[in-house]
Amino acid sequence: xxxxxxxxxxxxxxxxxxxxxxxxxxxxxxxxxxxxxxxxxxxxxxxxxxxxxxxxxxxxxxxxxxxxxxxxxxxxxxxxxxxxxxxxxxxxxxxxxxxxxxxxxxxxxxxxxxxxxxxxxxxxxxxxxxxxxxxxxxxxxxxxxxxxxxxxxxxxxxxxxxxxxxxxxxxxxxxxxxxxxxxxxxxxxxxxxxxxxxxxxxxxxxxxxxxxxxxxxxxxxxxxxxxxxxxxxxxxxxxxxxxxxxxxxxxxxxxxxxxxxxxxxxxxxxxxxxxxx
Amino acid sequence: xxxxxxxxxxxxxxxxxxxxxxxxxxxxxxxxxxxxxxxxxxxxxxxxxxxxxxxxxxxxxxxxxxxxxxxxxxxxxxxxxxxxxxxxxxxxxxxxxxxxxxxxxxxxxxxxxxxxxxxxxxxxxxxxxxxxxxxxxxxxxxxxxxxxxxxxxxxxxxxxxxxxxxxxxxxxxxxxxxxxxxxxxxxxxxxxxxxxxxxxxxxxxxxxxxxxxxxxxxxxxxxxxxxxxxxxxxxxxxxxxxxxxxxxxxxxxxxxxxxxxxxxxxxxxxxxxxxxxxxxxxxxxxxxxxxxxxxxxxxxxxxxxxxxxxxxxxxxxxxxxxxxxxxxxxxxxxxxxxxxxxxxxxxxxxxxxxxxxx
Numbered sequence: 001x002x003x004x005x006x007x008x009x010x011x012x013x014x015x016x017x018x019x020x021x022x023x024x025x026x027x028x029x030x031x032x033x034x035x036x037x038x039x040x041x042x043x044x045x046x047x048x049x050x051x052x053x054x055x056x057x058x059x060x061x062x063x064x065x066x067x068x069x070x071x072x073x074x075x076x077x078x079x080x081x082x083x084x085x086x087x088x089x090x091x092x093x094x095x096x097x098x099x100x101x102x103x104x105x106x107x108x109x110x111x112x113x114x115x116x117x118x119x120x121x122x123x124x125x126x127x128x129x130x131x132x133x134x135x136x137x138x139x140x141x142x143x144x145x146x147x148x149x150x151x152x153x154x155x156x157x158x159x160x161x162x163x164x165x166x167x168x169x170x171x172x173x174x175x176x177x178x179x180x181x182x183x184x185x186x187x188x189x190x191x192x193x194x195x196x197x198x199x200x201x202x203x204x205x206x207x208x209x210x211x212x213x214x215x216x217x218x219x220x221x222x223x224x225x226x227x228x229x230x231x232x233x234x235x236x237x238x239x240x241x242x243x244x245x246x247x248x249x250x251x252x253x254x255x256x257x258x259x260x261x262x263x264x265x266x267x268x269x270x271x272x273x274x275x276x277x
Numbered sequence: 278x279x280x281x282x283x284x285x286x287x288x289x290x291x292x293x294x295x296x297x298x299x300x301x302x303x304x305x306x307x308x309x310x311x312x313x314x315x316x317x318x319x320x321x322x323x324x325x326x327x328x329x330x331x332x333x334x335x336x337x338x339x340x341x342x343x344x345x346x347x348x349x350x351x352x353x354x355x356x357x358x359x360x361x362x363x364x365x366x367x368x369x370x371x372x373x374x375x376x377x378x379x380x381x382x383x384x385x386x387x388x389x390x391x392x393x394x395x396x397x398x399x400x401x402x403x404x405x406x407x408x409x410x411x412x413x414x415x416x417x418x419x420x421x422x423x424x425x426x427x428x429x430x431x432x433x434x435x436x437x438x439x440x441x442x443x444x445x446x447x448x449x450x451x452x453x454x455x456x457x458x459x460x461x462x463x464x465x466x467x468x469x470x471x472x473x474x475x476x477x478x479x480x481x482x483x484x485x486x487x488x489x490x491x492x493x494x495x496x497x498x499x500x501x502x503x504x505x506x507x508x509x510x511x512x513x514x515x516x517x518x519x520x521x522x523x524x525x526x527x528x529x530x531x532x533x534x535x536x537x538x539x540x541x542x543x544x545x546x547x548x549x550x551x552x553x554x555x556x557x558x559x560x561x562x563x564x565x566x567x568x569x570x571x572x573x574x575x576x577x578x579x580x581x582x583x584x585x586x587x588x589x590x591x592x593x594x595x596x597x598x599x600x601x602x603x604x605x606x607x608x609x610x611x612x613x614x615x616x617x618x619x620x621x622x623x624x625x626x627x628x629x630x631x632x633x634x635x
Binding site for chain 1 (some may be wrong): 289290291293294406450476479480483484485487490491493494495497498499500501502503504505512516560
């Protein structure tokens with residue numbers, strides 16, 4: 001196979017609920033990730049299409065978060081290639097990956113605890129800020145206009161996530177569920193093409209999970225954002241996602257629509273264990 | 278009763294993001310400015326200028342500078358004294374090499390040179406953090422002081438090894454050299470302090486400030502959402518050193534007039550300014566002023582009370598002062614790491630609701 005050729009265009013289609021699934025946005029080819037002797041990811045390939053919600057599931061330690069870290073540029077794969085928007089992505093620093101339009105949230109909340117909700121979400125727009133140091137120091141002209149324009153965009157996200165009341169509260173003081181929401185807001189502020197969510201519902205009660213699921217669906221629906229989601233709650237995964245990748249011990253053991261994956265013997269074995277008789 | 282947001286509606290994002298959103302605060306701030314510009318210069322005498330106001334303003338500038346680096350960007354520095362020396366010597370070299378150059382330009386030039394030196398010594402911050410970075414900046418402190426002592430070119434080969442500021446004036450008003458009026462010294466420091474504090478406030482509430490704070494609070498997350506750590510850390514070092522350099526230039530040219538580097542810009546100065554921002558409040562412009570005021574006023578107050586009124590010996594008073602400062606720093610670090618500025622904020626929160634508890 002000639003690896004320098006971009007992936008062939010895949011036909012677009014429309015889902016049952018009327019969302020348009022476009023061509024391949026990102027393709028991971030034969031990704032292997034080793035830390036010394038430990039193999040975290042072993043020769044995994046899959047693709048992510050524009051507009052879809054792609055879930056990555058698997059038991060603890062399967063390598064799901066490592067996979068997300070490879071996509072967001074935090075880990076450099078030992079072997080394999082990442083293709084984004086039809087071009088092979090050279091190894092680059094995470095902040096440059098962010099500039100390409102990939103945003104993420106973290107499994108353990110990684111908000112800037114000393115800053116307010118508003119400032120946290122404003123920081124998410126940093127890839128779009130252009131004004132010079134001097135004009136910012138004077139708070140005049142371009143810097144002031146830029147600040148107000150971005151504030152307007154951020155206020156839309158604050159409205160969307162229904163967190164108006166905590167706009168000026170330092171995020172360190174917020175309860176867990178709201179912090180998760182602010183973190184989603186910070187990722188959304190970048191207006192990403194690809195949004196990576198690492199266990200957005202971990203540690204939430206049923207009500208908070210329902211809220212978060214609604215936000216994820218709305219983000220996908222209203223902004224057309226492609227979403228990659230790691231989640232442990234099978235009910236949520238099966239309801240939300242269009243396609244699911246299943247990982248176990250760093251290997252891919254399943255890939256396809258939720259119903260298909262759920263019926264797969266390998267997946268059932270990985271989750272429930274295999275009877276040895 | 279006047280300290281309320283009620284009825285003060287913000288109709289634009291510009292209004293909403295202003296520094297003093299509460300009307301009462303705003304007017305109090307204008308009142309302080311009027312007092313500082315229109316009243317103090319007419320009543321100030323030599324003692325008040327040289328014991329309190331001039332050092333307070335200069336240390337406030339240095340504290341704002343260090344606060345940008347430590348309080349906002351989270352990069353610990355112990356090289357403040359060395360960077361102040363760079364500002365002082367750069368200013369001195371500019372003043373003597375270009376006698377026609379305006380003193381304000383020389384002071385700003387001192388700041389710019391210090392910014393460049395600060396970026397140079399900030400480079401290790403890209404690799405090392407915390408205590409290790411503090412030690413690297415400590416190396417800067419000792420190296421710079423050694424350099425200005427060893428290389429005679431810096432002090433123009435003067436026999437004493439000191440540098441002394443030639444007489445210069447702004448708008449025909451002498452501000453450096455012998456026989457300068459107290460109020461002229463005060464005014465030039467005040468103008469620098471007000472303008473620089475205002476610029477620091479603008480920087481810290483905007484994009485640059487947010488990227489600094491993001492690096493401080495969680496550097497990995499900051500990089501993943503798109504903050505360039507190299508740019509954020511080096512701009513923090515540059516801006517911080519610019520402020521500290523200007524403080525050093527003013528300290529030398531306007532305040533002391535003649536300087537011996539090890540004495541004026543030694544490691545004690547680095548610690549003094551670090552204590553100012555710890556007591557005043559990390560990550561706060563007001564805190565920089567509060568901390569500077571506190572540590573400038575405390576010795577004066579103790580001297581007046583203990584030596585003047587109670588008749589204690591001077592050396593005992595000096596020791597008592599060290600003990601008080603040490604105890605306060607431990608106390609603040611344990612009880613209120615955000616310093617006087619946080620106490621001030623809590624006070625304002627309470628005042629907003631007064632006389633009701635909630």
